[in-house]
Amino acid sequence: MQTQPPAPAPTVRPKRKTSTLQRKETLSGFLFIGPMLIGVTVLTLIPILATFFLSLADWNFVAGLKDIKWVGLDNFNRLFQDEAFLKSLRNNALFLLAVPIYLAISMLLAILIDKHVYMKSYFKVAYFMPYISSIVAVAIVWQVLFHPSAGPVNQVLMSLGWDDPPKWIADPQYALVSLMMISIWISIGFNMIVYIAGLQSIPRDLYEAAEIDGAGTWAKFKSITFPQLSSTTFFLLITGIISTFKVFDLIAVLTKGGPLNSTSMIVWHLYDTAFVNLRIGYASSMAVVLFFCVLFITLLQWIGQKKWVNY
Amino acid sequence: MTALRTINLRKTIITVLMLGMSILFLMPFIWMLSTSFKIEAEVFVYPIQWLPTQWNIINNYKEVWVGQFPFYIYYWNTVKVTVLTTLISAGVSALAAYGFSKIQFKASGYLFLIVLATYMIPQQAILVPQFILYRFIGLFDSHTGLILLSCFSVLGTFMLRQFFMGIHTEFIESAKIDGAGHARIFWQIAFPLVRPAIATYAILRFIWTWNDYQNPLIFLRTDGLYTIQLAMQKFTTINGEFYSLMMAAAVSAILPLLIVFIIGQKSVIEGIALGGVKG
Numbered sequence: 350m351q352t353q354p355p356a357p358a359p360t361v362r363p364k365r366k367t368s369t370l371q372r373k374e375t376l377s378g379f380l381f382i383g384p385m386l387i388g389v390t391v392l393t394l395i396p397i398l399a400t401f402f403l404s405l406a407d408w409n410f411v412a413g414l415k416d417i418k419w420v421g422l423d424n425f426n427r428l429f430q431d432e433a434f435l436k437s438l439r440n441n442a443l444f445l446l447a448v449p450i451y452l453a454i455s456m457l458l459a460i461l462i463d464k465h466v467y468m469k470s471y472f473k474v475a476y477f478m479p480y481i482s483s484i485v486a487v488a489i490v491w492q493v494l495f496h497p498s499a500g501p502v503n504q505v506l507m508s509l510g511w512d513d514p515p516k517w518i519a520d521p522q523y524a525l526v527s528l529m530m531i532s533i534w535i536s537i538g539f540n541m542i543v544y545i546a547g548l549q550s551i552p553r554d555l556y557e558a559a560e561i562d563g564a565g566t567w568a569k570f571k572s573i574t575f576p577q578l579s580s581t582t583f584f585l586l587i588t589g590i591i592s593t594f595k596v597f598d599l600i601a602v603l604t605k606g607g608p609l610n611s612t613s614m615i616v617w618h619l620y621d622t623a624f625v626n627l628r629i630g631y632a633s634s635m636a637v638v639l640f641f642c643v644l645f646i647t648l649l650q651w652i653g654q655k656k657w658v659n660y
Numbered sequence: 661m662t663a664l665r666t667i668n669l670r671k672t673i674i675t676v677l678m679l680g681m682s683i684l685f686l687m688p689f690i691w692m693l694s695t696s697f698k699i700e701a702e703v704f705v706y707p708i709q710w711l712p713t714q715w716n717i718i719n720n721y722k723e724v725w726v727g728q729f730p731f732y733i734y735y736w737n738t739v740k741v742t743v744l745t746t747l748i749s750a751g752v753s754a755l756a757a758y759g760f761s762k763i764q765f766k767a768s769g770y771l772f773l774i775v776l777a778t779y780m781i782p783q784q785a786i787l788v789p790q791f792i793l794y795r796f797i798g799l800f801d802s803h804t805g806l807i808l809l810s811c812f813s814v815l816g817t818f819m820l821r822q823f824f825m826g827i828h829t830e831f832i833e834s835a836k837i838d839g840a841g842h843a844r845i846f847w848q849i850a851f852p853l854v855r856p857a858i859a860t861y862a863i864l865r866f867i868w869t870w871n872d873y874q875n876p877l878i879f880l881r882t883d884g885l886y887t888i889q890l891a892m893q894k895f896t897t898i899n900g901e902f903y904s905l906m907m908a909a910a911v912s913a914i915l916p917l918l919i920v921f922i923i924g925q926k927s928v929i930e931g932i933a934l935g936g937v938k939g
Contacts, residue, residue, distance in 0.1 A: 462678070
């Protein structure tokens with residue numbers, strides 16, 4: 350039986366009146382959601398369709414609409430032989446490694462802040478600072494801190510006896526790792542706050558029962574905290590992976606994909622192709638790849654969530 | 661008693677360790693602030709001087725605010741764009757959220773699904789068509805265009821809908837029996853009830869818009885229209901060797917947000933925790 354839950358006071362109305370009322374409801378419904386619907390249609394739905402169409406074209410924006418050439422799947426064929434694009438994909442994949450690292454640190458910090466420290470709100474604010482600050486400002490500060498010869502980071506390393514410290518963002522070998530470190534530093538605050546919320550929803554009696562059984566800190570973590578946080582972890586993992594695919598600001602400010610493409614990632618490459626080289630069709634095919642990457646992960650999330658609802 | 665004391669001792673030790681760790685998170689900001697007070701020659705002196713020997717605050721900030729790249733213009737631009745985006749976006753989202761939760765009509769369920777589905781489309785995947793569209797309809801390189809881009813927030817609609825659903829239907833039914841239309845019910849009953857949630861969303865939107873770099877970069881071209889993030893980057897490119905000035909610019913860009921954050925700290929943290937939301 351698929352019935353709606355009964356209304357609190359079922360009023361019997363003559364049929365004709367109901368339908369005028371219903372029409373009125375529909376009208377006001379559309380008035381309320383209208384602005385949102387129009388906005389989403391014009392600025393999101395039509396553009397995503399356009400992305401799919403444009404990915405089948407070879408088009409330089411400056412040449413105008415007449416010079417659009419339909420090339421079928423050529424863009425995609427070229428894309429998967431394009432060394433620079435493949436490099437961006439690989440960098441993206443590597444960057445994913447940052448996600449489990451900051452999840453682990455965030456979880457640890459959340460547990461400590463939730464139960465084991467004084468001055469909780471100070472810690473929440475302190476660790477959250479990087480998330481509040483603009484990535485541009487943060488990136489500029491790190492750029493100077495990571496300065497190869499004069500920057501404080503290397504000054505400290507050299508005074509500790511490391512004669513030849515890495516050149517960080519100026520060194521193709523270390524540039525991506527440096528970006529990952531900054532990204533970890535920025536992301537911890539957000540993830541930690543969500544973990545703290547997750548911790549607070551764990552029922553207390555679980556711990557009390559475990560304490561009666563004589564469970565130590567590690568045992569409690571292993572068999573209560575960690576499993577109870579699994580849905581939070583899963584959610585943060587998905588959000589983290591998706592945000593990795595969207596990394597742009599850091600690269601745009603710090604490295605512009607360099608040195609030697611060592612920090613180019615999908616979105617940066619897309620931006621560079623579309624807005625610097627003006628190859629609209631080719632860039633759109635990258636956008637399609639990006640879209641399917643994110644779609645795939647979102648679907649994983651749906652499937653995973655269903656499994657997690659009944660633990 | 662001993663148990664209590666050992667626990668407290670452990671708590672103290674962990675607090676001290678965490679304090680040490682938190683320095684890692686605050687130090688870059690302190691370094692930024694202290695550098696913005698220095699003369700250029702002292703920026704890279706090692707060991708780091710946290711307090712400058714020669715204070716140069718006024719000159720540094722004067723150069724940033726009214727110099728060759730006058731920040732007061734960009735500040736004004738950013739304030740304008742951010743405040744308008746926040747207000748419009750909160751309004752549009754609140755209306756839609758009410759419509760999707762408190763008005764029963766046929767297509768509602770499907771339309772909500774469609775709107776929700778667009779949330780998983782990464783904005784970068786539609787940048788190119790948006791750019792072309794803006795060139796066509798003349799919204800490119802304008803604040804109106806920039807504001808419109810972030811006005812239709814699926815996330816805001818979704819968040820606020822949860823809160824509207826928490827309002828008892830009886831409230832609304834009885835108001836209807838008294839002859840009130842949805843406009844009046846929304847404005848006089850529903851809106852005041854979800855005001856805290858709207859405030860939370862508005863603070864988050866404020867922060868995201870203030871910090872947005874990608875949209876201004878792509879959709880603005882004229883110098884005079886730049887927002888502060890964009891201006892800061894241009895400023896860095898031009899004053900690349902003047903680190904004290906760069907840091908003064910960065911401090912200027914972060915400070916207003918810090919104030920918003922400290923005032924609305926609880927809302928921000930709750931909002932983040934609640935929706936697990938991310939710009």
